[in-house]
Amino acid sequence: MLDIRFIRENPELVQENAKNKGYDVSIAQLLEIDDKKKSLQQQADELREKRNTISSQLKGGKPSDELIREAKILKDELSTVEPKLKELEDQYGGLMAQIPNMMQSDVPLGGEEDSVEIKKWGEQNNGAIDHLDFAIARDWADFERGAKVASSKFYFLKGDLALLENAITQFALDFVIKKGFTYMTLPHMVSSRIAQGAGFSPRSDIESNEYFIDGEDLALIGTAEAPLTGYHADEILDEEQLPLLYAGYSPSYRKEAGTYGKFNRGLFRVHQFNKLEMYIFSLPEQSIEMHEKILAIEEEIWQAIGIPYHVINIAAGDLGAPASKKYDIEYWSPVDSKYRELTSTSNCTDFQSRNLNIRVRRSSGAIEPVHTLNGTAVSLARSLVAVIEHYQNSDGTLRVPEVLKQYLGGRDTL
RNA sequence: GGAGAGAUGGCCGAGUGGUUGAAGGCGCACGCUUGGAAAGCGUGUAUGCGGGCAACUGUAUCGCAGGUUCGAAUCCUGUUCUCUCCGCCA
Numbered sequence: 001m002l003d004i005r006f007i008r009e010n011p012e013l014v015q016e017n018a019k020n021k022g023y024d025v026s027i028a029q030l031l032e033i034d035d036k037k038k039s040l041q042q043q044a045d046e047l048r049e050k051r052n053t054i055s056s057q058l059k060g061g062k063p064s065d066e067l068i069r070e071a072k073i074l075k076d077e078l079s080t081v082e083p084k085l086k087e088l089e090d091q092y093g094g095l096m097a098q099i100p101n102m103m104q105s106d107v108p109l110g111g112e113e114d115s116v117e118i119k120k121w122g123e124q125n126n127g128a129i130d131h132l133d134f135a136i137a138r139d140w141a142d143f144e145r146g147a148k149v150a151s152s153k154f155y156f157l158k159g160d161l162a163l164l165e166n167a168i169t170q171f172a173l174d175f176v177i178k179k180g181f182t183y184m185t186l187p188h189m190v191s192s193r194i195a196q197g198a199g200f201s202p203r204s205d206i207e208s209n210e211y212f213i214d215g216e217d218l219a220l221i222g223t224a225e226a227p228l229t230g231y232h233a234d235e236i237l238d239e240e241q242l243p244l245l246y247a248g249y250s251p252s253y254r255k256e257a258g259t260y261g262k263f264n265r266g267l268f269r270v271h272q273f274n275k276l277e278m279y280i281f282s283l284p285e286q287s288i289e290m291h292e293k294i295l296a297i298e299e300e301i302w303q304a305i306g307i308p309y310h311v312i313n314i315a316a317g318d319l320g321a322p323a324s325k326k327y328d329i330e331y332w333s334p335v336d337s338k339y340r341e342l343t344s345t346s347n348c349t350d351f352q353s354r355n356l357n358i359r360v361r362r363s364s365g366a367i368e369p370v371h372t373l374n375g376t377a378v379s380l381a382r383s384l385v386a387v388i389e390h391y392q393n394s395d396g397t398l399r400v401p402e403v404l405k406q407y408l409g410g411r412d413t414l
Numbered sequence: 415g416g417a418g419a420g421a422u423g424g425c426c427g428a429g430u431g432g433u434u435g436a437a438g439g440c441g442c443a444c445g446c447u448u449g450g451a452a453a454g455c456g457u458g459u460a461u462g463c464g465g466g467c468a469a470c471u472g473u474a475u476c477g478c479a480g481g482u483u484c485g486a487a488u489c490c491u492g493u494u495c496u497c498u499c500c501g502c503c504a
Contacts, residue, residue, distance in 0.1 A: 045472055055485045059432040
């Protein structure tokens with residue numbers, strides 16, 4: 001959530017920002033509730049003050065019927081004010097939760113098609129066999145049996161393709177560890193508080209992309225970002241500790257309702273895929289630099305593997321609530337002759353940390369929310385699509401990217 | 415899953431109805447001391463919200479939610495989590 005003081009001081013900015021992100025919220029309504037809440041709070045505080053005064057008079061001395069009578073009247077008055085206050089606080093909280101994070105000034109306005117290419121690497125070659133056809137021909141992927149044991153968009157990877165997945169994972173893991181990230185495994189489910197604090201939609205949202213556990217306050221994670229955000233919830237970190245660099249590896253579970261069709265075939269969009277995620281808790285003044293750092297690492301990984309890509313600065317309408325700015329790396333698909341999403345990195349500034357109460361104690365003694373950032377190191381199913389499209393031979397074999405050979409026992413062809 | 419114990423400030427840890435926002439310790443900050451440091455001594459040191467230029471001030475907060483009471487960290491109920499023992503088990 002945003003800082004209410006910031007909203008009070010900049011209502012037009014916040015309204016404009018929400019509109020540009022495509023969120024239908026009324027800041028005027030929020031401020032109206034906020035005003036009512038404040039004045040009711042004032043009333044309650046005054047009643048409590050009187051009560052506390054009487055109470056301290058009663059404390060030492062003998063019981064006084066007069067004072068107790070007064071106190072009882074105050075108690076009655078409070079019992080009418082407090083429920084109203086509670087109701088306003090709930091409304092206030094509900095509205096606050098709907099207001100998206102502020103964007104950085106260099107985020108392009110508009111929707112998906114308005115994202116701006118800021119960098120390009122490698123050749124835009126054309127012509128290749130579809131990754132699914134290629135994999136099935138080698139008996140490397142089995143979606144039919146995936147559907148049999150689970151449902152559609154679940155799959156088995158077999159043999160060398162499964163080994164290739166491991167190789168890519170291990171390569172990326174070694175890479176980010178060298179960059180100073182601490183590897184961690186993590187819970188594959190999170191409580192609703194953590195999920196929503198990280199910015200994921202609640203169970204009540206039928207559009208939600210998440211799987212919820214029946215009868216439990218738990219959701220399967222759609223990304224390691226969720227548990228990693230929650231890792232330091234309700235903690236006050238020391239300034240010297242920051243930035244904290246974590247790399248979390250986990251499956252990601254996503255409903256992806258209604259996403260079928262040619263461009264979502266095979267491994268490109270599935271209900272479950274493994275992912276190595278970078279996550280940073282930083283000082284506020286570091287976060288822009290950290291965001292560039294994550295992007296640079298993502299680029300280095302894909303350059304090392306040898307997959308052509310471009311980087312786009314995601315437009316406002318596609319940012320989502322928590323992000324202040326987002327870069328996607330899209331690889332060039334020689335099958336579809338277009339760029340397709342491969343990784344994503346967001347600077348969530350203090351949006352998630354306010355939700356989950358993650359703060360830093362500055363050397364000055366001041367306490368303030370930290371900034372949080374996330375970014376994909378490798379997203380496995382999609383990485384396999386990119387590698388198959390770019391390293392296939394016409395005889396149905398697959399060349400192994402140079403940097404992955406050491407993770408495949410030195411083999412250069414699969 | 416069953417039984418028991420617990421949850422207090424950045425950390426540890428007192429506190430069973432009334433100046434307790436909370437003893438004491440640690441840590442941290444500043445000062446004194448010192449050639450310098452350590453030790454020692456002194457002072458200070460929670461957060462949210464509101465008011466105030468500020469000094470400061472009102473209120474809330476002792477896992478969470480209710481309840482009893484003029485008044486709750488303290489009593490009652492529910493709940494979550496942690497620990498110990500038992501059961502089950504990769």
